[in-house]
Each structure stands twice: as structure tokens, then as C-alpha cells.
Amino acid sequence: MTQHDSTPMFSGPLGFLSNFDETPFFVPQLGGEAASGEHAFNALKTLDPAEQRDVLAAPTPSLAKRQGRRVALRPGWDTGVRVWAMQRVLTAKYALPGLAQRLVDTGDLELVETNHWHDQFWGSCFCPRHEPVPGANMLGELTMAVRAHLSTVEGVSRD
16 A cells, blocks of 8 residues: 555545635735635735735636746745745634534545655655655645644534
8 A cells, every 4th residue: 555545635525625726715915815725825925915916816726836936036035935925825714604614524534635746845756766755745734733623613513
């Protein structure tokens, strides 16, 4: 058995876990709504309000990601700020009661953002080159931390 055989991707019934899920939510750090986690994360890459607006206005998560590759990165982005940004995105996303409940309903399932695009930081790539070495899975780890917190919050039940 390989590391990914029993690990779901953030798709299908668990598609709501993906940053490409198009459930809009309010992001306090941006002062407005983001159409997806991908929109929010890429807008948080920059401190420039015009660049943030451009990313948030992208019609799809893919285009928001592409737009985010062209913004002026905020100081410290590659030395921890990107993890801070993802924490803010996930906290805002799972402030929505329906998504919070769905996340809590995943129980103790290990959440691994499996992928085939060689992302060993946010997820764990299952291509032949990366299969033997699990990725850091920061998106999964941060999502499980939010789930653990939500499991202790009144109003979110753990069935």
C-alpha cells in the first residue's frame, strides 16, 4: 500500500476542502468577500489594494491563482507569511456554519491534499517521483487544526 491509497483528495464529497471550492466567504483581512479560498489566498499575497481587487475579481479560482503569481509579494511571504495567510483563509472559510459542520463531520479522517502537480508544501504529490516521500501537507495540517478547534466550539456538533 502506498501513502495515498487510503487518503482522499480534496475532491468529490470532500471537494469543499479544496481552495478551488467556490463557496464565497468574508475575509476580514481583505475587508470583503472572496469567491473561493484560492481568491482569498492569492489576494493576501500582496499589500497593494489594487492588486488585491484584481485577484478577487478573477472569474475563477484558476484565474485568481494565475493573477496571484503576478502580484508584488508582501514582505516575508516565503518565510512564514504564506502560512499565516492560509490560516486566515481557512479560519474565514470555516466561519460559515455549513462548512464548519461539514469539516467537523470528517471526524478523525487524516486530511491530505493529494495532488499530481508536485506540490510537496501545501499537499503531498503522488507522482512516481514524489510517492515515496510524503509532502508537508500544510493545507491538510492547517485544515485539521481548524477542525480540532471547531470541534470544541459550541454550536458545531460532532456526530
